[in-house]
Amino acid sequence: MKVIDSENWAWFLFEHEDHLYLDANCNMSAFGYTYMIQLNDEERYAFKAGGHEYLNQLAHDIHYSVPIAADTRSKYKDRDVSKKFSEMATDAVREWRQAKSVE
Template sequence: MKVIDSENWAWFLFEHEGGLYLDANCNMSAFGYTYMIRLNEKEQAQYTDGGREYLNKLAHDIHYSVPIAKDTSSIYKGRDVSNELTELATEAVKLWREGSNES
């Protein structure tokens, strides 16, 4: 897994085994959490067309749909892959930050 891009305090974009994953920084009241989804074909096409601006919108949509709420109707509910990929993502961010500090 590797970091492709990020927006401070909003999201990370990862590549892993040929797939793209968006890890959105969300909160529900005072509770902060991240919600990582694998981009589907439509989302990948929109990212190709819209770049970072599309990812900003997607992260915003994930956050405001509150996919972790019990009674949510979020279209992102059930797509969270954070549990499976947290360790890989944490290591990828660590390596990415170390690499961006080298000049």
């Protein structure tokens, strides 16, 4: 897994085994959490067309849909892969930050 792009305090985009994953920084009241989804074909196409700005909008949409709320109607509700990739994502961010500090 490697970091492809990021927006400070908002999201990271990862690539792993030819798949893209957006890890959005979210909160619900005072509770902060991250929510990672695998980009589907439609989202990958939109990312190719809209780039970084599209990811800003997608992260915003995830955050404001509150996919972890019990009564949510978020279209992202059942797409969370955070637990599956948490350790790999943490390692990828650490490596990415170390590489940036050397530049």
